[in-house]
Amino acid sequence: MNAETLTLDLETSLGRFEARLRELVDSDVEFIRLIQDDLVTAGGKRIRPRLVLLASRALGGVPREMELALAVELLHSATLLHDDLVDDAETRRGREAAFRKYGNAVSVLSGDYLLSRVLYLLAETGRLELVRLFADVARQLAEGEVFQFQVAALGEYSKANYERIIAGKTAALMRACTEGVALLADAAPMVREALRRFGYEYGMVFQMRDDYLDLMGDGQVLGKPVGGDVREGKVTLITLHLLERAAEEVGPILARRAAKPGDIARLRELAIATGAAEAVVEAITARAEQAVAALDPLPDSPAKAQLIELARSEVRRVR
Amino acid sequence: MNAETLTLDLETSLGRFEARLRELVDSDVEFIRLIQDDLVTAGGKRIRPRLVLLASRALGGVPREMELALAVELLHSATLLHDDLVDDAETRRGREAAFRKYGNAVSVLSGDYLLSRVLYLLAETGRLELVRLFADVARQLAEGEVFQFQVAALGEYSKANYERIIAGKTAALMRACTEGVALLADAAPMVREALRRFGYEYGMVFQMRDDYLDLMGDGQVLGKPVGGDVREGKVTLITLHLLERAAEEVGPILARRAAKPGDIARLRELAIATGAAEAVVEAITARAEQAVAALDPLPDSPAKAQLIELARSEVRRVR
Numbered sequence: 001m002n003a004e005t006l007t008l009d010l011e012t013s014l015g016r017f018e019a020r021l022r023e024l025v026d027s028d029v030e031f032i033r034l035i036q037d038d039l040v041t042a043g044g045k046r047i048r049p050r051l052v053l054l055a056s057r058a059l060g061g062v063p064r065e066m067e068l069a070l071a072v073e074l075l076h077s078a079t080l081l082h083d084d085l086v087d088d089a090e091t092r093r094g095r096e097a098a099f100r101k102y103g104n105a106v107s108v109l110s111g112d113y114l115l116s117r118v119l120y121l122l123a124e125t126g127r128l129e130l131v132r133l134f135a136d137v138a139r140q141l142a143e144g145e146v147f148q149f150q151v152a153a154l155g156e157y158s159k160a161n162y163e164r165i166i167a168g169k170t171a172a173l174m175r176a177c178t179e180g181v182a183l184l185a186d187a188a189p190m191v192r193e194a195l196r197r198f199g200y201e202y203g204m205v206f207q208m209r210d211d212y213l214d215l216m217g218d219g220q221v222l223g224k225p226v227g228g229d230v231r232e233g234k235v236t237l238i239t240l241h242l243l244e245r246a247a248e249e250v251g252p253i254l255a256r257r258a259a260k261p262g263d264i265a266r267l268r269e270l271a272i273a274t275g276a277a278e279a280v281v282e283a284i285t286a287r288a289e290q291a292v293a294a295l296d297p298l299p300d301s302p303a304k305a306q307l308i309e310l311a312r313s314e315v316r317r318v319r
Numbered sequence: 320m321n322a323e324t325l326t327l328d329l330e331t332s333l334g335r336f337e338a339r340l341r342e343l344v345d346s347d348v349e350f351i352r353l354i355q356d357d358l359v360t361a362g363g364k365r366i367r368p369r370l371v372l373l374a375s376r377a378l379g380g381v382p383r384e385m386e387l388a389l390a391v392e393l394l395h396s397a398t399l400l401h402d403d404l405v406d407d408a409e410t411r412r413g414r415e416a417a418f419r420k421y422g423n424a425v426s427v428l429s430g431d432y433l434l435s436r437v438l439y440l441l442a443e444t445g446r447l448e449l450v451r452l453f454a455d456v457a458r459q460l461a462e463g464e465v466f467q468f469q470v471a472a473l474g475e476y477s478k479a480n481y482e483r484i485i486a487g488k489t490a491a492l493m494r495a496c497t498e499g500v501a502l503l504a505d506a507a508p509m510v511r512e513a514l515r516r517f518g519y520e521y522g523m524v525f526q527m528r529d530d531y532l533d534l535m536g537d538g539q540v541l542g543k544p545v546g547g548d549v550r551e552g553k554v555t556l557i558t559l560h561l562l563e564r565a566a567e568e569v570g571p572i573l574a575r576r577a578a579k580p581g582d583i584a585r586l587r588e589l590a591i592a593t594g595a596a597e598a599v600v601e602a603i604t605a606r607a608e609q610a611v612a613a614l615d616p617l618p619d620s621p622a623k624a625q626l627i628e629l630a631r632s633e634v635r636r637v638r
Contacts, residue, residue: 029462031469082427108401108427109464115434116457123451131450132442138435143348146428150350 003302006057013053014046017069024070024117035081035110048072051177051202054310055195057303058295062185064125071121071134072177074114079141079173081111129183137176144168148234157235157243166207167200174203194297201291202311208284209314211236216268216277216318227264231257237283241276242267281318288315322621325376332372333365336388343389343436354400354429367391370496370521373629374514376622377614381504383444390440390453391496393433398460398492400430448502456495463487467553476554476562485526486519493522513616520610521630527603528633530555535587535596535637546583550576556602560595561586600637607634 001009025036049069056065084107122131148165151157178199182192213222214229215238229236235254242250250270253263271277291311298304320328344355368388375384404423441450467484470476497518501511532541533548534557548555554573561569569589572582590596610630617623 027462029466029469031465031472032462082431104404104423105468106465108404109461109468112401112434113458113461113465115431116454116461119438119450119454119457123447123454126447128442128445128447128450131438131447135435135438135442138438139432142428142432142435143346143351146350146425146432147348149424149428150348153350 001057001302003305006302006306009057010050010053013066013069014049017046017049017066017073020066020070021073024074024121025114027113031106032110032113035106046073047206048076048173048177051174051199051307051310052181054303054307055178055181055199056185058195058298058301058307059181059185059187059191062181064127064184065181067121067125068130068177068180068184071118071125072173072180074118074121075134075138075141076173078111078114078118079145079169081107081114083145125184127184130180133176133180133183137172140168140172144170144172151235152233157240159237159240162235162237162240163204166204166211170207171200171203174206175199178202190297194294197294198291198307198311201287201294202307202314205284205288205291205311205314208237208280208287209318212238212277212280212284212318215239215264216271227258227267230254230264230267233257238271238276238280239267241279242271242274245274245276246270281315284318285315288312320376320621322624325621325625328376329369329372332385332388333368336365336368336385336392339385339389340392343393343440344433346432350425351429351432354425365392366525367395367492367496370493370518370626370629371500373622373626374497374500374518375504377514377617377620377626378500378504378506378510381500383446383503384500386440386444387449387496387499387503390437390444391492391499393437393440394453394457394460395492397430397433397437398464398488400426400433402464444503446503449499452495452499452502456491459487459491463489463491470554471552476559478556478559481554481556481559482523485523485530489526490519490522493525494518497521509616513613516613517610517626517630520606520613521626521633524603524607524610524630524633527556527599527606528637531557531596531599531603531637534558534583535590546577546586549573549583549586550578552576557590557595557599558586560598561590561593564593564595565589600634603637604634607631 025032027033027036049072052065052069052072056062118134122134144165144167147161147168151161151165175196176199178195179192181187182195185191187195211229213226214236215227217226219226230239230253233254239250239254243254250267253260253267256263258264258267288311292308295304295307344351346352346355368391371384371388371391375381404426437453441453463484463486466480466487470480470484494515495518497514498511500506501514504510506514530548533555534546536545538545549558549572552573558569558573562573569586572579572586575582577583577586607630611627614623614626
């Protein structure tokens with residue numbers, strides 16, 4: 001398969017993915033249908049299914065890749081529905097947060113409905129090891145989210161805690177995308193470890209880039225105002241670096257959650273001036289190269305090249 | 320096994336159940352531990368694990384009964400955590416609702432944590448059919464809860480909708496308790512169908528009794544004020560019968576959610592005077608006998624006798 005046929009093949013598969021997704025989230029209950037329309041079928045970049053399909057193609061194609069792609073996306077969507085509530089998010093994927101339209105109840109329970117469909121898909125793969133992998137990932141997801149809440153509530157900010165939070169809430173599921181493929185392929189331990197590490201490291205890069213742009217990005221490109229994390233009291237890598245370099249000025253801004261006009265602009269200035277921004281960009285770059293290096297055991301292929309490109313494209317977004 | 324050794328054996332197994340439950344819900348994350356202490360280990364009647372253990376003993380004992388008992392209880396606990404939020408419940412099992420203490424976020428996410436443990440237990444049983452059964456039940460649970468919300472929001476009250484709601488939110492999981500045992504036993508289709516039907520019918524009886532006592536019971540015995548469903552705008556079988564018999568007086572009381580002093584007392588009077596209460600008690604009795612009849616294909620045993628007694632004890636609570 002060359003790069004061109006890979007692209008075509010991927011688009012075809014993603015088309016089938018969208019069709020199956022709609023079928024899967026359908027329900028006799030009208031209120032469930034409403035919320036699914038709103039969230040699941042609204043799109044998004046389908047980054048997790050893409051990871052599954054690319055990893056599968058890097059191994060020459062594996063059985064039941066579609067069920068895995070659907071399961072990771074639905075688990076992700078369920079998390080979004082439950083997080084909307086937690087984050088009190090004003091917008092999600094540029095739309096009104098689901099729970100504002102239909103109430104908390106329907107958000108949480110529709111998330112649970114999606115989780116039941118994940119269970120169904122796992123059974124469809126016929127692989128108990130996949131159930132075990134998802135049990136592990138779902139546990140890390142929930143622990144990561146609660147830990148993030150705990151760190152905010154108790155003010156336990158540190159780089160170690162930041163790593164633990166994003167490992168749980170993001171990298172664990174990305175890891176399931178690629179390790180799940182190895183599992184479906186009955187791949188050799190070395191290959192499984194390579195895909196596991198790539199998924200995990202890529203997930204870390206993805207979240208670090210997301211958090212960096214939340215403060216340092218362009219609000220127009222992001223489709224939301226910058227500084228949301230600071231206003232919600234979420235400490236990320238950039239704020240930790242800022243605190244190290246300019247605590248006297250940054251501390252009070254974080255404490256008041258950037259409530260004063262100009263606070264966010266000032267944090268951005270300080271991030272550039274103190275080198276905090278550069279330090280985070282370097283951390284993201286190093287991590288992306290770790291992701292790339294993890295793939296060494298895999299033979300070269302257009303799919304492997306696209307996985308590498310995926311990791312490096314995250315770096316380009318912050319440079 | 321006679322009735323006495325059954326009782327002993329059951330208590331021993333429930334003791335092991337409590338110990339394993341505590342291990343399972345443990346987490347490195349402090350906020351998860353707090354909420355688990357609050358809810359899961361606070362007890363409750365463990366009615367679902369009891370159903371599993373009794374059904375298992377009615378088949379002479381099945382492998383992995385403990386994992387099934389733990390999985391149904393954790394799924395139930397997760398539902399309670401998510402429902403606290405939905406119902407805005409003031410108390411649950413006589414304690415402060417979990418979310419009031421730690422915020423919505425921790426309730427929802429701790430529920431998700433429990434769901435990840437259910438997945439782990441299902442993998443431990445080594446039976447994909449059980450994953451499939453739980454996928455089906457979890458779907459019905461979520462659909463039942465959302466449908467209840469939808470019926471309340473749109474005022475779509477009817478006996479058919481009431482049946483659909485309680486089938487989803489209660490009977491489906493009770494059915495999984497007993498059908499799950501048949502599945503673990505690789506039981507003959509007739510036995511599986513018997514246990515499936517018993518669990519389902521018993522679940523219906525259980526919820527109908529619960530809803531009946533919510534209005535007609537003794538607040539002291541219940542440990543909460545009577546009339547909670549009416550005040551939350553939930554229509555149950557007794558209110559539907561009341562509407563049939565005394566719409567002019569009952570309609571306005573339901574519309575104002577019993578906001579006037581004396582409203583609940585008046586509904587109770589009317590339920591007796593119009594025969595609405597008697598009609599519901601008769602429906603519960605008939606359903607309990609359907610549950611009992613479902614067990615006909617099983618050979619007589621002390622465990623079968625206890626299952627029958629369980630169904631009939633629900634009837635005694637309303638007579």
